[in-house]
Amino acid sequence: MFERLTAGARAVVRDAVAHAERTGSDTIGEPELLLAVLDRRDTPAAAALDGLGVQRAALADDLAADRRRAGLSAADAAALAGLGIDIEEVIARVEETHGAGALAAGGRRGGRGKRMRRAFAPEGKAVLERALRIALGRGDRHVGDEHLLLALTARSGPAGAVLAGRGVTYEAVAGALARPPAERAG
Numbered sequence: 001m002f003e004r005l006t007a008g009a010r011a012v013v014r015d016a017v018a019h020a021e022r023t024g025s026d027t028i029g030e031p032e033l034l035l036a037v038l039d040r041r042d043t044p045a046a047a048a049l050d051g052l053g054v055q056r057a058a059l060a061d062d063l064a065a066d067r068r069r070a071g072l073s074a075a076d077a078a079a080l081a082g083l084g085i086d087i088e089e090v091i092a093r094v095e096e097t098h099g100a101g102a103l104a105a106g107g108r109r110g111g112r113g114k115r116m117r118r119a120f121a122p123e124g125k126a127v128l129e130r131a132l133r134i135a136l137g138r139g140d141r142h143v144g145d146e147h148l149l150l151a152l153t154a155r156s157g158p159a160g161a162v163l164a165g166r167g168v169t170y171e172a173v174a175g176a177l178a179r180p181p182a183e184r185a186g
Helices: 007-023 030-039 044-051 056-068 074-082 087-098 122-137 145-153 158-165 170-178
Strands: none
Touching: 007 030, 007 122, 007 145, 030 044, 030 056, 030 122, 030 145, 030 158, 044 145, 044 170, 056 074, 056 158, 074 087, 074 158, 122 145, 145 158, 145 170
């Protein structure tokens, strides 16, 4: 499958590993892949995001907030609030006892500054597989970063929920990609 990835899609995968290292995540999943897509410039996915008026920093902030809440989305937090559970208060108490970011921290470490090899989480593998299916379904021979973006919007996982919360849906991205490049930026 990796032989079908364009140079841009390979850069996304490579950058997702770097994001996992920076955030302390043990695995590469949807959030890391989305952060790597958001880093790209001058690519089909970047043009689609720009055409939709997406503020990349706001999406990255949303992902960081979800990570701080141990993966609970804003919708999950709202549902718990409806039951009288203030998730921000729970997080504050945990962080008071265990330190800032305690719920967001990854589990194991490579030890003494050693770099550890990070594997793809099942959700990360599913994004890559979905991207391949989307590319083939669109008649494309290679998987580009636009297919990775479409795959991230195709399911309601952590990245899909953050994207949908900002109006970035599968349909919106597909529509932006269908427009001629000159029309995408506006």
